Amino acid sequence: MAVFGVISFKAFSYIRPVFRERGQLNAEVTGRLTETLNGVRVIKGFNAEDQEIKTFEVGVEKLYLNVKKSLTSTSLLTSSATFLIGLATVGIMGLGGYYVINDSMTMGDLISFVLFLGFVTFPIVQMSNIGSQLTEAFAGLDRTEEIMNTAIEDDGSIRTIKLDEIKGDIIFNDVSFAYEEGKPVLKNINFTAPVGSVTALVGTSGSGKTTIAGLAATFLNPDSGTITVDGVDLTKVSLNSYRSQLGVVLQDDFLFEGTIRENILFPRPHATEEELINAVKGAFVQEFTDRFEKGLDTVIGERGVKLSGGQRQRIAIARAILANPRILILDEATSNLDTESESYIQESLRSLMSGRTTFVIAHRLSTIRQANQILVIENGEIEERGKHDELIEKKGRYFQLYTYQARI
Numbered sequence: 001m002a003v004f005g006v007i008s009f010k011a012f013s014y015i016r017p018v019f020r021e022r023g024q025l026n027a028e029v030t031g032r033l034t035e036t037l038n039g040v041r042v043i044k045g046f047n048a049e050d051q052e053i054k055t056f057e058v059g060v061e062k063l064y065l066n067v068k069k070s071l072t073s074t075s076l077l078t079s080s081a082t083f084l085i086g087l088a089t090v091g092i093m094g095l096g097g098y099y100v101i102n103d104s105m106t107m108g109d110l111i112s113f114v115l116f117l118g119f120v121t122f123p124i125v126q127m128s129n130i131g132s133q134l135t136e137a138f139a140g141l142d143r144t145e146e147i148m149n150t151a152i153e154d155d156g157s158i159r160t161i162k163l164d165e166i167k168g169d170i171i172f173n174d175v176s177f178a179y180e181e182g183k184p185v186l187k188n189i190n191f192t193a194p195v196g197s198v199t200a201l202v203g204t205s206g207s208g209k210t211t212i213a214g215l216a217a218t219f220l221n222p223d224s225g226t227i228t229v230d231g232v233d234l235t236k237v238s239l240n241s242y243r244s245q246l247g248v249v250l251q252d253d254f255l256f257e258g259t260i261r262e263n264i265l266f267p268r269p270h271a272t273e274e275e276l277i278n279a280v281k282g283a284f285v286q287e288f289t290d291r292f293e294k295g296l297d298t299v300i301g302e303r304g305v306k307l308s309g310g311q312r313q314r315i316a317i318a319r320a321i322l323a324n325p326r327i328l329i330l331d332e333a334t335s336n337l338d339t340e341s342e343s344y345i346q347e348s349l350r351s352l353m354s355g356r357t358t359f360v361i362a363h364r365l366s367t368i369r370q371a372n373q374i375l376v377i378e379n380g381e382i383e384e385r386g387k388h389d390e391l392i393e394k395k396g397r398y399f400q401l402y403t404y405q406a407r408i
């Protein structure tokens with residue numbers, strides 16, 4: 001029993017990390033598979049099926065090896081238990097038989113001894129089975145613990161300030177930010193976005209515009225410097241109370257599987273029909289939903305119709321109109337629209353923006369001429385700032401960008 005004890009202890013401490021690793025591998029393989037299926041057009045378009053199959057095979061192979069490892073060691077454990085018990089039985093039979101022959105033990109004693117021994121060994125064999133189940137369960141607990149220990153975004157002990165209705169005065173004060181240490185993305189950004197103003201961010205791709213918007217939306221936290229809303233530091237604010245007053249139309253906008261109506265109602269499920277219709281009209285959604293048999297109740301996504309990029313964008317804009325936020329972030333909100341739809345939506349965006357603090361990011365500079373201030377971002381710094389006319393007159397970077405586009 002002692003030998004068996006030592007073996008099981010060794011075996012279980014060997015198997016536990018294997019089980020833990022399996023959870024991770026499983027997540028990796030299924031995650032990649034989901035991505036692959038979502039990106040199936042890219043894969044087909046570049047004839048990359050074989051390559052993807054290989055990636056999947058490599059993952060599955062790893063998973064298989066992991067399962068094999070754990071099965072081998074649990075089988076080794078069970079077979080060593082059986083072997084040890086067999087060995088003991090042979091010994092007892094031999095020794096007991098010898099005693100019975102020598103008349104120092106009765107047959108009845110031997111039989112009852114063997115019988116009782118059975119009662120002891122049976123649970124030991126069971127223990128090795130239960131032991132591997134327990135180890136698997138503990139490995140699962142380890143993974144759960146890892147997840148439970150991840151820091152929650154809206155940490156109530158740090159984010160203590162609950163905002164009431166905000167006005168929407170946003171100030172970036174010497175803000176620096178990096179996604180990875182040593183690779184600064186934003187450097188000492190200073191600007192004020194007063195209540196109700198429109199701040200446009202322009203600049204080359206990768207200069208840091210979305211990052212600035214992400215900071216203003218509290219999706220990211222500055223590494224140094226502060227961002228304040230109505231004078232309150234955003235890192236101390238309860239996310240719930242801030243984000244309920246925020247509306248976003250993002251670069252890679254996300255719609256849920258469900259009806260168009262559900263997707264628009266998403267920020268305010270209990271909005272009235274009238275509010276919904278206003279939002280739908282404002283974003284010119286009815287222009288394409290009228291053509292669907294079920295109108296706003298058409299299901300979109302995997303199980304329903306697929307929408308074009310511009311149609312998706314209009315739904316996202318309707319969602320923001322319905323949310324009626326104090327702070328509005330439009331990151332390339334009209335990039336997928338043709339010029340005609342864009343000019344329609346410009347109207348509704350203008351009415352959406354009025355009275356709210358708005359951040360607009362757009363590559364098409366014609367969409368941001370009206371902004372109260374334009375910040376030209378280059379390499380994570382504000383290279384120029386001012387209104388459209390001022391910047392054009394200055395003949396600097398903005399002028400370059402603008403005239404280049406106008407030529408096209």
Ligand SMILES: Nc1ncnc2c1ncn2[C@@H]1O[C@H](COP(=O)(O)OP(=O)(O)OP(=O)(O)O)[C@@H](O)[C@H]1O
Binds near residue numbers: 180
């Ligand atoms: N999640 C991330 N992790 C690491 N680096 C990132 C991440 N997101 C963005 N970056 C990097 O930060 C820099 C700024 O990215 P950002 O998305 O802010 O650019 P952008 O100005 O919005 O560009 P675009 O006009 O193409 O949308 C880029 O160099 C990018 O590689």
Ligand SMILES: [Mg+2]
Binds near residue numbers: 210211251331
């Ligand atoms: Mg961007």
